[in-house]
Amino acid sequence: MRRLFRHVRRSASDIRSELDEEMRFHIDARTEELIAGGSLPKEARAQAEREFGDMEDAREYIARMDRATEHARRRRWFMEEFTQDIVYAMRRLRASKLFAITTIVTLALGIGANTAIFSMVRGVLLRPLPFPEPEELYRVWSHNTNVGNPHVPVSSPDVEDWRAQRQKIADVGGYRFADGASGLDLTGSGDPERLSIVFVTTGFFGTLGMPPLLGRLPRDDELVRGGADHVVVLTHGFWQRRFGGSPDVVGTALTLNGEPYEVLGVMPPELRYPTDRADAFVPYSSIPDESIPHIRPVRILAAIARAGDGMTEEAVLAELNTIAGRLAQQYPENESYTRVTIEPLQRSITGSVRVGLLVLLGAVAFVLVLACVNIASLMLARATTRGREIATRVALGAGRARIVRQLLTESVVLSLIGGAAGVGLAYLIVNGLLGLSGDWLPRGAEVRLDAVVLLFATALSITTGLLFGMVPALRSTSANLQSTLREGGRGLAGTEGRRLRNGLVVVEVALALMLVAAAGLMTRSFVTLLRVDPGFQPERLLATVFTINTTRHPNPQYASLYARLLENVRAIPGVVSAGAVKDAPFRGEGERWGFRTPQMVLAVGQDEPSAMIMHVSDGYFRTIGARIIEGREFDATDRRDAPFVVVVNEALARQYFPGQPAAGESLVIDGENVPIIGVVGDIRQTAMEEPGRPTIYINNVQNTRVKVTMVTRTQGNPLTMAGPVQEAIRALDPDQTITSIFTYEDIVSEAVSQPRLLTVLLVSFGVLGLILGALGIYGVLAFTVSQHQREIGMRMALGAHPRAVQRMFVARGLGLAGVGIAIGLAAALALGRFLSGMLFGIEASDPLTFAAVTVILLAVAFLASWLPSRRAASVDPIMALRSD
């Protein structure tokens, strides 16, 4: 027979005393029997004890055995009760389908969103980089202490000196990669192709410490000038794409920019550093000085270092600073670079998205807490109606702990079902987000729902279940038993229960307000960003990027090739105008040169000011729709042999020629006086958020650069012109490779992809929060109305106008909402600073946003109170008084 209520639990001391009693009974019984047989009492007892044997040993043994028995029994009971609870919970959930479905959907949304964001946080921020001892890796920059720029790229002689003079640091290396700019032409077998190349110095592979998948890594002597440095290591992606993963490629030669490079090896697919888009690694030493001089002032390398055993970040920094200080004294070019800056490699990779992801994680956690509070108050209301059932069970002898456990099992079953649905949802969300995030998310390829994420989802589900189940479970079992039975099971409808439910509503409204405030701030910031004038009109602009091979086209042929390329493209039917620039906006930052104005007097030791340098063709500004403010842009008369002239942007003109026209003035560049022929409106180049910096535009035929972004304004869809433009380029050089093709609308869209993603997500969370908050208010008021039918009926019977009753309920709802809004506003203002780094053009305390958010919440609260209040007003006094 199944035990009805409680199992008898035996403690260790219970076991001892029962054991003693059992033995005493035995000795007594045997003694009595012997006495009955004629023995003397004293002898009889002695014999009984003798016959028993080693009593102490038996007692120890039995006590141990019984404790084990008790243990096993308790475990069995627990499992039995657990199964019972689950079966019971399922039965109850089936009995109240609407409640179950509401709860499960709410939880699925909450847990799903949390799991999705967590999987992104894990993939991007938490998962260690795929290198041995990744925590030993650091990014290193030169620090220009003169102008106070701590993040200056490094020169190749500096990297070599750091490496040669290091003491405890395990290794130091550098690399050069610029998306779309660092590349080599692959010719020979198959179609000519522009490869995206990471140029590496000695120490690069040693620092990362990742062994190749196939073949070997270059030796140090293959990475230096004069060594056998025509070697190449392929990335896994390129090896698969170009060679179908054939291992035979190792040992063969590739023709890169017309020269043979031996393929040494292939890297494993995990190597995504420094970029996903690299095709191969080539020694930096193989870049000839005519292209990039290997001298200290040319600071274009990214440097990485690996700490030695047990070295702290401070120790790495101190050692590099010592070396940098030494170099600064030794070389005049390094005078200003007395220090370095380091940052853990992982953080430097994820830096830009770190804050965004953490804000999202925080917001999504709020959503889940809100969902928990919502369900808790829903369950509290249900527990009230379940009061009689629970009271009956208590009366029949069920312990409180047992009932709490059973109620918690019910909520955990709910949350686990919700969690399972949530994981499915998370899968969809993650795929959607990765699609939406574009290139914004570094390490995006490493985001997946793995075992850790599933574990997280499970733990989250159980915690959630316990969280929203705990308060109702404890509350409903502590309610006074007798009064509950007497009141006909109304239990929690009393004052205390109401206070608790009201508290929950206040919390919900506060949380909802914070979510909506975050969404509002982000939206307003995003709208502000979209209104930014980038300085050009991106519609119907096609960009074709390629690099002119200066070995085949040395100057002066280069200049005429460049001019003929433009001519050919302009002649294509459907092309309105065409121009060229070195780096399209947001796709490169050009260069930085020093300059001064003729009037400027520099103090001793003071560096010249510097400006961004961008190489453009004639007609570029007209093509992209930039404003010419003064003078003119380059035209066909500014030929290679004509006097050197420049165009400057508005920012430079305003800063260095305030209150006077800059066109007609001149700049001193490299000691030479260069006339300014025009001023052009600021064009956003580094980021949409960043106003144009002082920039000098240089005519590409007067100072040539190999990288060309050919920009064409088309009549129709720009992408349909991609083919004709390529043909026009190839017509002049059939071996010309194309690096990439895109439209200016694409780059504008990508430039706002991060704020767009954050806005979409925060607005979704805000809407979710608003719905949950509204449901909370609605639920509590509807419940109050249903519990107070009799009281309402009484009031009406005594002459209260239905409208007054309705007003009373709306006032109650708005009152609760008001308290929640006040708390939420205070909290949102306090938490706003976490968001401020992601906002553009507005403050984190933007009054307009907060006012709007308050109005929205009040409106929603009004609606959520008004609906149930109508029910109150429609109560029929007669029916209400008669019922229950």
Next chain:
Amino acid sequence: MPAKPMDLLQGTLDVLILRTLAAEPMHGYAVSRWIRERTGGTLAIEDAPLYKALHRLERAGCVEAEWGLSENNRRARYYRLTVRGRRRLKDEESAWRRYAAAVFKVLEPV
């Protein structure tokens, strides 16, 4: 003078207890007495190992214990055979019979 009682063979005690309880639930002292009477004192059984065996069998789920009242109205711990205990008794009994038969076959005069 009766012959010196024989030591119990290892593992024999469990089967004796199970057999004893097969008739009806009884307390430890009754089990002890019953075995003593049935063997006529041939086997030297101390009570300590007997109780150890009873609790071991309880741990193994072969018997269940419950407090009840003895013949002279004292609280006593009664042991009852479970389904598992009955199955174990059957297995051990047949094993014993085979064992004994084998030994006898050797001992019988040829």
